Amino acid sequence: MTLRILITDDDPTLLALSDATLRNFPNLEVQFARNSKECRTALAKNAYDLALLDIELNDGTGGGLDLLGQITKLGLKTRAVMMSTKDDQKTVARCKALGARAFLSKNHDFLRSLLATVRAAA
DSSP states (O other): OOEEEEEEOSOHHHHHHHHHHHTTOTTEEEEEESSHHHHHHHHHHOOOSEEEEETTOSSSSOHHHHHHHHHHHTTOOOEEEEEESOOOHHHHHHHHHTTOSEEEESSSSHHHHHHHHHHHHO
16 A cells, blocks of 8 residues: 655755655655645645645745644544644644644654654554
8 A cells, every 4th residue: 555645845955855765665655745835735636644744834824733724624534744843842732732643853853753754654
């Protein structure tokens, strides 16, 4: 079975590193969105097993927390994982209270955490 993942982040370097890290992962299909609009379009057109969402998208639409709310509101079976450089306990707790399955800090060992998250979801 193929695991379908959507990664939404406005940092092109993070997207490129994520792509390079996951490219050869078996049974994995990864799509990338650079902003909330692209993410919403992708969620409307495709079913994903996992969505990694940047909390602080700089596109004026509310960012990853709004996207998390949309996933929850629409009743999608997509498991949401939030990502941010803001990795304090309050932020992590807020994300989990809103329905996030996990939280990835972009400050420390992000790519290792990304791999662990994908392996756990597979």
